[in-house]
Amino acid sequence: MIAIGSDHGGFKLKEEIKKYLDEKEIEYKDFGCESDERTDYPIYAMAVAKSVQNKECDKGILICGTGFGMTIVANKFKGIRCASCWNEDVARFLKEHNDANIIALPGRYINVSEAVAILRAWFGAQFSEGRHSERLKMIEEIENKNMK
Ligand code: RB5
Numbered sequence: 001m002i003a004i005g006s007d008h009g010g011f012k013l014k015e016e017i018k019k020y021l022d023e024k025e026i027e028y029k030d031f032g033c034e035s036d037e038r039t040d041y042p043i044y045a046m047a048v049a050k051s052v053q054n055k056e057c058d059k060g061i062l063i064c065g066t067g068f069g070m071t072i073v074a075n076k077f078k079g080i081r082c083a084s085c086w087n088e089d090v091a092r093f094l095k096e097h098n099d100a101n102i103i104a105l106p107g108r109y110i111n112v113s114e115a116v117a118i119l120r121a122w123f124g125a126q127f128s129e130g131r132h133s134e135r136l137k138m139i140e141e142i143e144n145k146n147m148k
Pocket of ligand 1: 007065
C-alpha cells in the first residue's frame, strides 16, 4: 500500500500518478490535497510520513513544487528516509543506497512521463545492503540520540 500526498504545487502531478497506479493495480491511499488551491505542504507530508512510520502504508510518494518542503518534513519522523528525485538514476540510488521509504517529486519541474519513469526506477530497485546497511545503522543511532 502506497501513501500519496501533495500540496497545490504537486496536485496535478499527484492526480496523474494516481492514474498510473490505477493502471498498474497498485493500491494507494490519498492523503490530499484535493485541489490546486493554495495550501501548506507540512500537512500532507506529516500525514504520509506518519502512515509509513506506523506501517499503515509500506512506502510513500510526496509531491510539492520542488519536493524540498515535503522532504524536510518527512525526515522529521524517526525511521523515515526521503529525498526529492528528478530523474531515474537518482531514484534508483535512493533505494539502492539509502533504502528510502518515501520519495518526493518536484511537481513543477518534471512532467508525467518523467515522474512515472522515476517511480518505476524506485519501485524496481533493491536495497544494496553491505556498507549501506552500516550507514543506515549510523543514521538510526543519530535518530536515537536526537529524536524523541
Ligand atoms: C509552494 O508554493 C511551494 O513552496 C511548495 O510546493 C514546495 O515547493 C516547497 O518546498
